[in-house]
Amino acid sequence: MNEIYLQALLGGALIGSASILLMLTLGKIAGISGIVFESLRPGSTDKGWRWSFVIGLICAPLITQMFGFSLPSNIEAPLLTLGIGGLLVGIGTKIGSGCTSGHGICGIGRLSKRSIAATLTFMLTAFGTVTVLNHLV
Amino acid sequence: MKQILIGLVTGLLFGAGLTISTMVDPQRVLAFLDIFGNWDPTLAFVMGGGLMVYLPIYYGVVINVRPHFSRHLVIYPVIR
Numbered sequence: 001m002n003e004i005y006l007q008a009l010l011g012g013a014l015i016g017s018a019s020i021l022l023m024l025t026l027g028k029i030a031g032i033s034g035i036v037f038e039s040l041r042p043g044s045t046d047k048g049w050r051w052s053f054v055i056g057l058i059c060a061p062l063i064t065q066m067f068g069f070s071l072p073s074n075i076e077a078p079l080l081t082l083g084i085g086g087l088l089v090g091i092g093t094k095i096g097s098g099c100t101s102g103h104g105i106c107g108i109g110r111l112s113k114r115s116i117a118a119t120l121t122f123m124l125t126a127f128g129t130v131t132v133l134n135h136l137v
Numbered sequence: 138m139k140q141i142l143i144g145l146v147t148g149l150l151f152g153a154g155l156t157i158s159t160m161v162d163p164q165r166v167l168a169f170l171d172i173f174g175n176w177d178p179t180l181a182f183v184m185g186g187g188l189m190v191y192l193p194i195y196y197g198v199v200i201n202v203r204p205h206f207s208r209h210l211v212i213y214p215v216i217r
Contacts, residue, residue, distance in 0.1 A: 005179065008158045008179045009182050015151055019151070046140070131171070
């Protein structure tokens with residue numbers, strides 16, 4: 001098998017392990033959008049682990065780069081585009097109650113109908129958007 | 138304190154997974170979404186790898202060892 005697919009499976013397995021560990025210990029869904037939202041929402045009662053999760057998430061590449069896995073050196077998009085994109089993702093995941101991690105891994109992993117529907121919806125929408133922008137415009 | 142440590146460890150693991158699977162590269166994600174172009178199935182392998190771990194441990198361990206978590210989760214989406 002192509003090496004990149006093995007790498008993807010291994011990375012995916014790590015993501016799955018992190019998510020199931022969070023479920024097993026704290027009973028929480030490892031949804032990045034939800035964790036970030038609750039870490040910033042005034043009045044949220046369990047901010048501690050959410051903040052440390054986000055810090056861990058951001059610091060992880062510092063450790064993996066010692067083993068040759070690093071962040072892409074440059075991202076070919078203007079900062080404004082990234083900002084608008086990020087904002088839209090944030091609004092969408094709030095309305096849809098979850099993102100790729102929360103719905104895609106934790107939700108499908110619990111065979112939640114709502115999460116399967118959400119994942120299909122955002123995947124199909126994204127396939128459509130990219131197809132229109134790359135091939136039809 | 139224990140909760141903060143759990144958050145840090147799971148965050149590190151999650152971030153390592155994202156980096157190793159190359160999902161930190163937007164080009165990689167866009168290539169997965171470009172089904173009529175030069176399609177790159179990597180993202181599907183990442184989700185597959187994640188579910189291969191999550192699904193069996195959820196149904197094999199979590200619902201037996203921590204049934205109150207799974208019960209809580211049935212209600213959780215409805216109130217949100």
